Amino acid sequence: MRLKDAVGENRLFLSRILTAAGVIALLTLALIARLIYLQVLGHERYATLAHDNQVKIAPLIPTRGLIYDRRGVVLAENVPVYSLEIVPEQVQDLDATLATLAQLIELSPEEIEQFKQQLRRRRRFESVPVKLRLSEVEVAKLAVRRPFLRGVEVQARLIRHYPYGELVSHLVGYVGRINEQELKRLDPAEYRGATHIGKVGVEQSYEALLHGHTGYVEIETNARGRELRALQESPPRGGADLYLSIDLELQKIAYEALGEHNGAVVALDPKTGEVLALVSKPGFDPNPFVLGINRQDYQALLSSPERPLFDRALRGIYPPGSTIKPFVGLAGLHYGVINPLRRLYCPGFYQLPGVSHRYRDWRKGGHGGVDLKAAIVQSCDVYFYDLAHHLGIDKMHAFLRQFGFGRPSGIDLPGENRGILPSSKWKRETLGKPWYPGETVIAGIGQGYVKVTAVQLAKAVAILANRGTVVTPHVAALERSPGTEPKRLFTDPVEGKLEIDARFLDKVIDAMVGVVHSRSGTAWRISLGADYTIAGKTGTAQVFSVKQNQDHRNLKLKDKKLQDHALFIAFAPADDPRIAVAVIAENAGHGGSEAAPVARQVIDYYLKHSLP
Numbered sequence: 001m002r003l004k005d006a007v008g009e010n011r012l013f014l015s016r017i018l019t020a021a022g023v024i025a026l027l028t029l030a031l032i033a034r035l036i037y038l039q040v041l042g043h044e045r046y047a048t049l050a051h052d053n054q055v056k057i058a059p060l061i062p063t064r065g066l067i068y069d070r071r072g073v074v075l076a077e078n079v080p081v082y083s084l085e086i087v088p089e090q091v092q093d094l095d096a097t098l099a100t101l102a103q104l105i106e107l108s109p110e111e112i113e114q115f116k117q118q119l120r121r122r123r124r125f126e127s128v129p130v131k132l133r134l135s136e137v138e139v140a141k142l143a144v145r146r147p148f149l150r151g152v153e154v155q156a157r158l159i160r161h162y163p164y165g166e167l168v169s170h171l172v173g174y175v176g177r178i179n180e181q182e183l184k185r186l187d188p189a190e191y192r193g194a195t196h197i198g199k200v201g202v203e204q205s206y207e208a209l210l211h212g213h214t215g216y217v218e219i220e221t222n223a224r225g226r227e228l229r230a231l232q233e234s235p236p237r238g239g240a241d242l243y244l245s246i247d248l249e250l251q252k253i254a255y256e257a258l259g260e261h262n263g264a265v266v267a268l269d270p271k272t273g274e275v276l277a278l279v280s281k282p283g284f285d286p287n288p289f290v291l292g293i294n295r296q297d298y299q300a301l302l303s304s305p306e307r308p309l310f311d312r313a314l315r316g317i318y319p320p321g322s323t324i325k326p327f328v329g330l331a332g333l334h335y336g337v338i339n340p341l342r343r344l345y346c347p348g349f350y351q352l353p354g355v356s357h358r359y360r361d362w363r364k365g366g367h368g369g370v371d372l373k374a375a376i377v378q379s380c381d382v383y384f385y386d387l388a389h390h391l392g393i394d395k396m397h398a399f400l401r402q403f404g405f406g407r408p409s410g411i412d413l414p415g416e417n418r419g420i421l422p423s424s425k426w427k428r429e430t431l432g433k434p435w436y437p438g439e440t441v442i443a444g445i446g447q448g449y450v451k452v453t454a455v456q457l458a459k460a461v462a463i464l465a466n467r468g469t470v471v472t473p474h475v476a477a478l479e480r481s482p483g484t485e486p487k488r489l490f491t492d493p494v495e496g497k498l499e500i501d502a503r504f505l506d507k508v509i510d511a512m513v514g515v516v517h518s519r520s521g522t523a524w525r526i527s528l529g530a531d532y533t534i535a536g537k538t539g540t541a542q543v544f545s546v547k548q549n550q551d552h553r554n555l556k557l558k559d560k561k562l563q564d565h566a567l568f569i570a571f572a573p574a575d576d577p578r579i580a581v582a583v584i585a586e587n588a589g590h591g592g593s594e595a596a597p598v599a600r601q602v603i604d605y606y607l608k609h610s611l612p
Contacts, residue, residue, distance in 0.1 A: 060215035060235065067202060069244055075246075081159050083157045087151045091151035092150075101130065105131070107131060111130060178197050199289070216234050217234075240481040247276055254601075255281055261281075267579055268580045272471065318454075318567070322446060322522075331391060346367040348363060372511065403459075411475065461570065467505050469498075474490050515535075522592040523537075525592070526596045538592040540590050565587060566588035566589055570603065
């Protein structure tokens with residue numbers, strides 16, 4: 001029998017204890033070192049990470065600024081509504097919840113589709129709108145069932161409303177839901193949580209001012225991201241209120257003065273460039289676009305033959321007709337091609353040298369002998385056929401471009417059409433064809449390739465009213481941020497001064513006064529009863545071609561769309577202009593009988609009621 005080695009066993013046991021104690025000591029030291037690092041050396045870093053893990057930043061949406069006319073009438077306001085919203089993470093079966101809600105209130109397929117689109121762009125703990133405007137009955141129905149609909153909320157919101165509807169629809173524009181393309185280009189810090197953005201008009205141009213600045217609130221959350229309590233917040237800064245130069249009453253008068261005709265009216269203060277009226281008729285009701293217009297109503301607007309969504313003041317391009325004659329006449333004087341006393345015999349037609357084709361005058365028997373003044377007063381086509389031929393298209397292009405034709409006016413609204421001011425280079429580069437002398441002839445009376453917008457015409461006649469001083473038209477006048485004084489947005493609208501002999505300008509303007517106040521003038525009837533002097537020019541723009549021996553004015557046109565456009569440009573008082581106007585009445589006939597009376601109503605009201 002073998003004896004135990006007590007001493008050896010004790011030594012082995014002791015060594016094991018010491019080894020274990022050493023390992024424990026080393027681990028304890030490592031733990032202490034780690035704790036020192038975490039709580040002392042790395043305290044700031046890990047405290048930040050821990051804070052971020054439990055605190056989320058939520059946006060506070062600013063209140064959108066209001067839009068006023070020059071007298072303080074509200075054109076775009078924010079109205080309180082109740083909206084139906086869902087917090088997705090609190091809903092077990094989203095489709096079943098939507099089906100239940102559809103039984104309680106009316107939900108259109110468009111509203112459900114928009115909800116699902118927003119659902120993909122938001123976090124599951126964020127509230128997503130389903131219907132933005134609930135009626136009182138709908139709010140009551142939801143209130144009764146609310147305890148049984150987990151994750152469904154009725155929230156108070158502010159939405160945009162346009163009290164004057166179609167009257168200022170193209171000018172003010174509207175806001176709509178943010179789409180995927182807009183979301184990619186928007187600043188996420190400013191638009192997180194926002195649902196709407198300016199789409200057209202002033203709402204789009206001045207989006208940055210009207211939107212304001214988003215605030216933020218720190219919210220303590222649990223591990224799943226659900227909100228527990230608010231810690232601190234940086235309040236939002238509301239958007240600036242915007243005061244336009246538009247006079248709403250003048251806008252209404254211009255809109256109604258067009259009567260049954262579609263078209264555009266633009267009125268400017270020639271000294272400041274302020275737009276006093278900017279009418280495109282017909283308009284449309286912008287309010288359905290705020291909530292999301294349904295497909296059927298939108299398709300009806302798109303397919304309407306009246307094209308109510310088309311902005312005729314900014315985007316519509318028209319032959320200027322005889323309204324271009326004062327500018328062509330001024331070009332002739334400027335380049336020395338004519339002098340004011342030079343007379344030309346008008347037999348009722350014009351022929352280029354060696355060409356049999358006859359370019360007809362609007363007066364079949366002709367005007368007889370006419371000088372520049374008589375040619376403008378009576379709107380003699382033959383005089384300007386001949387003048388254009390001797391000027392040439394490239395000189396006409398260079399001169400008329402100074403008055404803003406063929407390029408954007410610079411107005412502070414989106415989507416402006418630049419029109420067409422042709423030249424030999426333009427035709428070669430655009431159409432790949434040479435320029436022909438006959439095209440120059442008809443360009444001299446504002447036909448052929450020449451196309452202008454109503455805003456361009458208004459700017460051009462304002463330059464005449466200013467005796468050559470060029471101003472940029474603008475619709476915004478003042479902006480007032482919360483808690484601040486109003487600030488003028490355009491302090492120096494003057495672009496420059498044209499180098500044109502003042503004597504030539506006086507001659508042309510005198511002729512334009514004759515258009516209205518001379519018995520032989522094409523717009524003399526609008527001078528009746530006026531206690532001020534108007535300088536103007538009529539225009540009748542042909543919209544279709546006729547055969548050589550046909551007089552299109554004697555044709556009986558069944559299709560109203562084939563009738564001539566009626567145009568008129570004017571400023572008043574002629575000796576100290578306070579307003580410049582351009583009127584385009586589509587398919588209305590003669591400018592003197594249809595467009596000129598519209599301008600007279602606009603000028604009458606403004607001169608009697610304008611603010612100082």
